[in-house]
Amino acid sequence: MSQLRGTTRQYWVAIRAMIVLTIALGIVYPLVVTGIGQLAPAQAGGSLVHVDGTAVGSSLIGQSFTDKKGTALPQWFQSRPSAAGAGYDGGASSGSNQGTESKDLIRTIKDRQAAIAKSDGVAVGAIPAEAVTASGSGLDPQISPEYAREQVARVTTTRGLEESDVAALIESMVRGRALGYLGDPTVNVLQLNIALAQLDRND
Structure with missing residues (x-):
């Protein structure tokens, strides 16, 4: 039973890490980089x-x-x-x-x-x-x-x-x-x- 709880906990940790990293790297980071790019429109806008x-x-x-x-x-x-x-x-x-x-x-x-x-x-x-x-x-x-x-x-x-x-x-x-x-x-x-x-x- 303890082994099952340990496995479940590991899955839950992995899922939480995936959610956090997805938000940080898939949403926050691109938005920050895009915002910085707009400060230099000649480079970011072609x-x-x-x-x-x-x-x-x-x-x-x-x-x-x-x-x-x-x-x-x-x-x-x-x-x-x-x-x-x-x-x-x-x-x-x-x-x-x-x-x-x-x-x-x-x-x-x-x-x-x-x-x-x-x-x-x-x-x-x-x-x-x-x-x-x-x-x-x-x-x-x-x-x-x-x-x-x-x-x-x-x-x-x-x-x-x-x-x-x-x-x-x-x-x-x-x-x-x-x-x-x-x-x-x-x-x-x-x-x-x-x-x-x-x-x-x-x-």
Whole structure:
């Protein structure tokens, strides 16, 4: 009889422990973490960027500024290419995994160089490497200030803006190296294009 009571007591202790842990780890902990996350909405909410109350993208994930056929829209600054899924797919983050000797990669780079040289009116040698190659993640939202500056003539001609105004806009959007020495200066393409649209509207 005492053995039965001992077994029953063990079951009851286990059930109580399960209930307490379920409440603590399944309800209280997620609520606390969610509450803390709301104090840093850029990290917890996907870093969404809103214009006039409408989400237009993420500050941490790049996007294409092309038409339905994939042709670059000349009135916008262009992002670097993406090999993530169909392009900037957060669920398929990856590079192309093609080596420097890959004939497909070489052909793709030459095609991209020719397209940019034609649209931007620049020599192939003036086109930065990032303009024709995808990043390792395929999600980079930034380009170099050099690539942004290279696109100024096309954008201003298409929009009828002053080159000096757009050039100054780019410089105001340049973000320096992390901690002053990590990485390279960058320009967030989505944020640049949003500022460009505002400049065009006010012109």
